[in-house]
Amino acid sequence: MAKQKQDEGQAPKLTINDIARMAGVSKKTVSRVINRSPLLNRETRDRVETIIRDTGYVPNPQARALALGRNFLIGLVYDNPNVQMILSMQKGILEALHGTEFELVIRPVDRGSNLVMEDIRSFVTRQRLFGVVILPPMSENDALARMLDEEGCRYVRMGSAVLDDPEHMVASNDREAVADAVRHLIAQGHRRIGLIAGPHGFRSAQERREGFELALKEAGISLPRSLVADGQYTFESGLSASESLLDLSPRPTAIFASNDEMAAGVLYAARLRGIAVPEELSIIGFDDTPVTTRVWPPLTTVRWPIVAMGRAAALKLIGTAIGEDAEVNEPSMFSSTLIRRGSVAPPATS
Amino acid sequence: MAKQKQDEGQAPKLTINDIARMAGVSKKTVSRVINRSPLLNRETRDRVETIIRDTGYVPNPQARALALGRNFLIGLVYDNPNVQMILSMQKGILEALHGTEFELVIRPVDRGSNLVMEDIRSFVTRQRLFGVVILPPMSENDALARMLDEEGCRYVRMGSAVLDDPEHMVASNDREAVADAVRHLIAQGHRRIGLIAGPHGFRSAQERREGFELALKEAGISLPRSLVADGQYTFESGLSASESLLDLSPRPTAIFASNDEMAAGVLYAARLRGIAVPEELSIIGFDDTPVTTRVWPPLTTVRWPIVAMGRAAALKLIGTAIGEDAEVNEPSMFSSTLIRRGSVAPPATS
């Protein structure tokens, strides 16, 4: 009885008119049902809803988009070196979107280009996006946020610190997380601890560095400039940045790398030099990417709930639309945890 | 002179009517210009095109979608354990889509569910997708291909073997690639070579296994059942699958793992047992994912051109639409290459 003509090849999809006719009401009434209009007779609504359910009718998104001037698409804007993060974000967002009428459109951009802004503007403007999620470091661009506001496009920024109002922000607390990690190192007895910083212009790099410095200061440990090396969040940069640290004499007994890729680089460099990890060198990374458990020894690292954050970001965006009031109160701040594995040990007592 | 009103907050976007008026022609003529209709007066076309360029007019995709009954969206359908592959595919597809009016909508599905088919159907049907790219192992589902055909949705399948017509297929030659890799092992002197196979139901697993067997047969080497272990393409499965192989006596002197994640698992298992790689055990993986260069020693593996394949898939889909005839002839078969790194050496002469 239900679902007629669904396997006749090109199923002639039913329209709002069909439903209206079947229900004996006007199309506008059907439209009201679809859009949850509050002023509707109880039984009228029920009747229409029953028919919609029985027929399996689904409103045409293209027509809705045209009439509303707004599409049911969420955009994901990023320019990020961390592939694992992108994928995890996608996963979280998609989880939130699942079962709704929203779809995810992904959009890598080039933050170095001077056309990024126009690029993104035309993207949201053309597609009439419902909203966008912006990944770091693009999310740190305030001008971008302003522009989106002007264009009337909702947005949520992901970041390592609170950069915007709660409704526009989902953040992790990198600084405190790193401070915790370094405190762990200190508690093990380390005093000469090296830092491989992330690239300039990344807020996350700054936050992590500040967390690092904070923990040292608390413990009254000074940080000579030579113990800080610059990295680019890549394996190769971690590898080469660690060279200068490992050349030091005395050598640092521990190194905090601002992300796992660079930590893997440190581990690799240590292996090349025959430095035993963790006996002669402790290493801590950040992100808890799969690589941490593939290498030997597995890396101690900081885990942040990327998937949950992606989900929260998407829910902030569509919360009102799907009528789940509870979701509007998605948290804006997520906390990270230290994952202890095999790359940390007390320093050798030499 | 060009681009007026682009920073007045809510820029009142111009429509085809505006252009028509400015050019002194009917909107249909403008429409013809947009859609590259061949029957148009040369100068009329030029005049309209000039105005379009000067004003920065862009046709409204929503309206086009409604009128055409087809959206300018490409869908990416996948249910895949290999995150690196998904991201590389996205990259390739996006490269091809860049600069066109197409956007990429991503859609993970659950191939285990008995609603996959209806899920995908409603996805392409609702969004009126221009076309979809299907990743393995979903791409191996012939019923899916038929369904998409019925729904009038273009598609391109990615796979480890040719499963469809060239216009619908972008494949890598896994079998031959693996045979080459194993020949390399044999050339080094290995005779007891173990295989960690991929999961049942994955064509890639089957192809790689056949390539493995082919190379052994060529060399007249028999393959006792005990030298084959089943894996699931995950690190953990590789780790546990290798246990049975490493317990053997005599132990295999080399192991081919059907992907890098499992190869990393083998390496990890070897380390746990104190087996030196490559001195006592050679390992080859497949995929050339980043992990191969993060571990020690770096893994010899097979590289297949995922990004290029993704690009080709997208171009096959949109080639006709963007009028680049050359692109219609995108290759359907891509070949892989053996990447020699540090995990292979001649067997110890014991």
Next chain:
DNA sequence: TTGTAGGCGTTATCAG
């Protein structure tokens, strides 16, 4: 080669 009328499926306006 170009223009006119009508439709794509939905929502907004404004009466009733």
Next chain:
DNA sequence: CTGATAACGCCTACAA
């Protein structure tokens, strides 16, 4: 509370 009627912006007939 509900329903005609007119958008939304573009495209396909068909006519000129």
